[in-house]
Amino acid sequence: MKVVFLSPTYPPEMRQFTRGLAEVGAEVLGVGDGDPDGELRRHLTDYLRVPSIMNEDDVIARVHAWLRGREVDRVLANWEPLMMLAARLRERFGVPGMAVDTVRGFRDKQLMKERVAAAGLRVPRAQRVRSVSDVWAAVETTGFPAIIKPISGAGSADTYKVADATELLRVLPRMGHVHEAICEEFIDGEEHTYDTVCIDGQPVYENIIRYIPNAIEMRSLEWVSPIMLSVRDLEDAKVAGGVALGRKVLTALGMDDGMTHMEWFRTSTGEAVFGEIACRAGGAMVVDMMNYTSDIDLFREWARVVTARRFEGSRERKYSVAVIFKRAQGQGRISAIVGLDAFLARFGAHVIEERLLRPGTPRRDWKNTLLSDGHIVLRHPSDEEATRMALAAAREIQMYAA
Numbered sequence: 083m084k085v086v087f088l089s090p091t092y093p094p095e096m097r098q099f100t101r102g103l104a105e106v107g108a109e110v111l112g113v114g115d116g117d118p119d120g121e122l123r124r125h126l127t128d129y130l131r132v133p134s135i136m137n138e139d140d141v142i143a144r145v146h147a148w149l150r151g152r153e154v155d156r157v158l159a160n161w162e163p164l165m166m167l168a169a170r171l172r173e174r175f176g177v178p179g180m181a182v183d184t185v186r187g188f189r190d191k192q193l194m195k196e197r198v199a200a201a202g203l204r205v206p207r208a209q210r211v212r213s214v215s216d217v218w219a220a221v222e223t224t225g226f227p228a229i230i231k232p233i234s235g236a237g238s239a240d241t242y243k244v245a246d247a248t249e250l251l252r253v254l255p256r257m258g259h260v261h262e263a264i265c266e267e268f269i270d271g272e273e274h275t276y277d278t279v280c281i282d283g284q285p286v287y288e289n290i291i292r293y294i295p296n297a298i299e300m301r302s303l304e305w306v307s308p309i310m311l312s313v314r315d316l317e318d319a320k321v322a323g324g325v326a327l328g329r330k331v332l333t334a335l336g337m338d339d340g341m342t343h344m345e346w347f348r349t350s351t352g353e354a355v356f357g358e359i360a361c362r363a364g365g366a367m368v369v370d371m372m373n374y375t376s377d378i379d380l381f382r383e384w385a386r387v388v389t390a391r392r393f394e395g396s397r398e399r400k401y402s403v404a405v406i407f408k409r410a411q412g413q414g415r416i417s418a419i420v421g422l423d424a425f426l427a428r429f430g431a432h433v434i435e436e437r438l439l440r441p442g443t444p445r446r447d448w449k450n451t452l453l454s455d456g457h458i459v460l461r462h463p464s465d466e467e468a469t470r471m472a473l474a475a476a477r478e479i480q481m482y483a484a
């Protein structure tokens with residue numbers, strides 16, 4: 083099977099998906115604007131380097147010329163900004179897989195909600211906005227507090243919660259560069275993900291991650307140590323509603339083969355409310371967390387699913403997995419880590435990754451990468467124990483920079 087895979091070099095986990103494709107026997111034809119190193123090259127049959135992978139029309143023309151006379155069986159991507167490019171390439175070359183219109187339902191946050199709502203599912207009230215006057219009209223419907231964000235954003239960029247008209251006035255000038263946005267009713271609830279590997283829209287692997295705190299707070303409050311917690315027991319009443327919602331959303335949007343990443347809120351009344359969904363793997367450490375939950379390799383199983391429509395991983399949920407991201411106090415280089423030794427003395431047996439930046443290393447930009455100044459991964463068979471240890475890591479480990 084010949085597979086075109088977009089951007090094998092970036093983001094970092096794309097290397098793993100490339101490896102997975104090679105391991106299930108696909109010939110991987112990479113297309114990207116990065117420079118694959120020797121190790122990645124081993125998994126690539128060929129590589130087309132383009133000036134900018136974001137320039138869709140240019141990439142389509144170049145791939146067309148490059149592939150002349152060669153048959154390809156799949157065109158795949160697993161990075162949000164390239165999902166539409168992959169769909170356009172599929173349509174152009176008559177390759178099977180999700181069509182442009184289907185992918186739009188996973189990219190355009192207004193269309194997505196309309197399609198999900200049409201299936202009778204609970205979504206936030208929302209309106210597409212293209213101008214300042216659109217925004218004022220939209221908040222008449224959504225009310226305050228409201229959320230305003232790009233129509234097809236990612237990583238909480240340019241996303242604002244506004245409590246009232248005064249705050250909205252302050253935020254509007256900062257949205258000037260966003261051509262199309264969406265205004266939404268603010269949903270007060272605990273945010274979770276619902277992640278899957280699907281064959282023909284039917285999940286063959288499912289996972290729920292709880293965000294502590296919600297993503298918008300992780301991205302706006304520097305002092306917070308964000309926690310992502312992969313829940314072991316999917317039948318727990320706290321998350322079962324999200325699983326049920328997620329399955330219906332996949333059907334409503336016409337999911338095909340591949341991974342999906344949905345976000346939803348559990349309100350204080352226990353209702354599961356749709357947030358958003360993408361037809362690709364979750365970023366940051368989401369796939370690693372699922373791999374640690376079941377001791378499997380979903381990079382490879384994704385590849386098997388999208389090439390052979392078979393899933394051979396275990397669905398057994400062995401652990402609750404927590405990732406805790408840390409941020410140093412102060413600017414410049416990391417100067418000290420306090421509390422780590424004591425934490426490891428208590429919980430070290432459950433820690434499976436400890437990647438806090440060491441003294442002397444420059445701080446990372448926490449606004450740009452959730453990875454922040456390093457992370458700890460731990461796991462435990464009990465959801466309660468994993469949560470307790472994660473909260474302890476958030477509170478008791480401090481990093482400093484100077």
Ligand SMILES: Nc1ncnc2c1ncn2[C@@H]1O[C@H](COP(=O)(O)OP(=O)(O)O)[C@@H](O)[C@H]1O
Pocket residue numbers: 206229231234235236237238239241266267268269270273296297298299345357358
């Ligand atoms: N309607 C909403 N109600 C409450 N919080 C929201 C709402 N929309 C977005 N958020 C918050 O903002 C974050 C980013 O919004 P999201 O639609 O997920 O955009 P992105 O594509 O950037 O991830 C969400 O994860 C959530 O924390």
Ligand SMILES: [Mg+2]
Pocket residue numbers: 237238297345358
């Ligand atoms: Mg999101």
